[in-house]
Amino acid sequence: MPNGELGDLLELRGIEKEFPGVKALKGVSFTVRPGEIHALCGENGAGKSTLIKVITGAHAHNAGEYLVDGKEVHFSSTDEAIGLGISCVYQELSIAPQLDVAQNLYIGNLPRKGRLIDHKKLYAETSRILAQLDLDVPPKTPAGELSVGQQQMIEIGRALTRNARCIIMDEPTSSLSEKEADTLFGIIRKLKARGIAIVYISHKLDEVMMLSDRITVIRDGENIVTQDTSKTTQDGLIAHMIGRSLENMYRKDPTEIGDVMLSVSGLTRPGVFTDVGFNVRRGEVVGFFGLVGAGRSEIMRALFGVDRYTEGEVVLDGKRLRAGDPPGAIRSGLGFCTEDRKKEGLMLRLTILLNATLVKLPLMSKYGVIDRAKQREEAHRYVESISIKCPSVHQKAGNLSGGNQQKVVLAKWLMLAPKVLIVDEPTRGIDVGSKAEIYGILNELAKDGMGIIVVSSEIEEIMGVCDRVITVFEGRVTGDFPVEGLSSDRVLAAALGKAMAQPTGLPAAPPDGAGAHTEDTAPATTVEAAAGTPDGQGGDEA
């Protein structure tokens, strides 16, 4: 390698990138040293993605200098960047599920012998790469059989096959279980030790603080600060990201907790959840905490009626809800902001107006004919009251940022003023500023007397916004604690199945060494949850 010393591997000076009508980057400077983990932080729309695209050659910059190994470059394609050892692992994985691990690793870059593929070399090289990644799977396994975490490793491996010196990782842990994320961190440190630089992009600031050597914050297309992680605090980082200090991310005012609004008892669906029972009171925020795949979302889907259950009952404000009847549940006053807003929450190709008013449409109409003035008025009212940032309600929902999309989903349900609102992972993948706003909204709703269920896998979120926490482990409720004076350790222990179990307890990690590609419950169900549960899936393909 040409630069043995401390020379910068990448150096960007005053990079500008202009799209017609928008200046996405207004002079960003950014350096990457060999063997460092450099985190890139910023809110959605700050210009992170554009910067990455300039670095990887997907976009050409309009002004400024871009140097690799001290030599100026002008990439016209990502292939040129890859040729110089700059690769990117995107958030959305690009695995071909039918092809095997080796073919996926070398996709587009298969070793050849003359005009034919050199299979011997392919599989030998693959074993070598897999060893570097601590990935214990046979090279001939179809990639579709791997867990999401393992598939991501394959993507990283793909960069290694191209002799990457700098790997950019965009939100790598967003769909990983905690255990998988830990494995990933291990690999990242290993790569670092080998002198490979990592540019790490994540909304999860604790990860950034734990993993990185340096942090660069970008806001409004400018780099605000680059500093050593050891000299940074999380609060300082947030202040840089949003341009003001956020004195308290979580907001939880005391509310008047009233009568039981929702009571669930004995809810069972064989193999998914068993004998689930809990209450939610008026004005109470109840957290549902558990590992990814513990069955939290499945329980919510069942009580809303999208999935079936075989036993038990759900009573909302004294009225028993029929199983498998979402319209009935909605009429009785239950709202459900789903976990995956793109798949289950929004019609991305339709307008904000229609998305926001879809549930309430029948109430805005006479004999089935929509009162359009009323519809617009109502939509505008909510766009304003929860500050959805959009040029017009006639814009497609797909054009909004994640935080604003989530607010549209919220608006859709708030319009109905439900008695109990379920929010499943309300802040996944959205930036800090929007997160705080959403917590603020939930806080106000609870004060107005709504019962709220927050499903989350972030313990801070649960502890920060809830009155009570219910833990779920392997489809069973394992704990029900008031948050006041509660330590997160106790919640974590219960979520890992320890609290209610006998002293011997269950092991925290998935039990007994399962085979490599039949990873235990946690990762396997992650994939499943994303695709909808087995029965939920077939529901309405019409």
Next chain:
Amino acid sequence: MTKDKQSPLRWFFSLSGSGVFVALLVFIALVSIAAPRVTGGQFFTWSNIIQVFRQQTYIGIIACGMTLVIITGNIDLSVGSQLTLMTVLCAQFSNAWGFGNWALPLTLLVGVTCGLTNGLLVSGLKLNSFITTLGTSSIFGALALILVSGHTLRAKTALFDVIGTGMVLGLIPVPVVILLAVVAVFAFLAGRTVFGQRLYAIGANPVAARFTGIKSRREVAITYVLNGICCAIAAIVLLARSESANPQIGGSKEMDVILAVVLGGTSILGGKGSVWGTVIGFLFIGFMSSGFSFLAFSQYTQWVIMGVILLVALAADLYSEKRGGV
């Protein structure tokens, strides 16, 4: 954000139906200039415009129903056979079986039945709509053949005379008035009612529709029933105009219908489109086939051109959806 990055071609197709509208105007202008030189006919005249409308009526009526079906992300390939079956049945009802004018409501009832059959199969049994309606198409077509065993039936009643040859205000033929009424009803249904807006939601994201408490299966079944009713109305109009029915009468008309809907900017993937676009679509087809006759193209050449246009329209639709940035 990056609006100007799109190619002019994509921008052109992104306006649903409007590109086709421009093409329609250009085509009319060209043929108006060329026709007198080629065959000596005058193309752009009131009588020819009325003629085009009159010929397109039954396609247009079915296209309205089809638009709703396609907005939900489904399709109905059986409309050609439904049209045949109902035309034949209507003729039988009115003459051979002696129901007279009662043939009309009876035909509508058959329309409901055919539509319900499709609707229940597609949404009740969760079958793929393409394959399902291909199957029912074969059944409906065969039933028509069994009924008349290959003959041509004559049908003539006083009411058919009014529908077939009557004029409103001495200017507009009755079938065209019927067409306009159907267009108005369906445009209203799609754009202004809860039912219509839910169809877009179902087409755009069936999973999210379910999480929003929409009974997708029921709504989809209803679109098929409405489409069946459209076929029945079209059959009555067609029979009144031609005063005869044979088992080939509706053959492969589903292609014209789908062409009209897709040309009008309704996405075959669902969730996007409008009845007004469909109006532009079927006018385009009507003026095109009329124009080609004025230029003395053979029927077969016209079919080839129609096929090409359908493929181009589909490709443009998929292209713009893919690049549509969602």
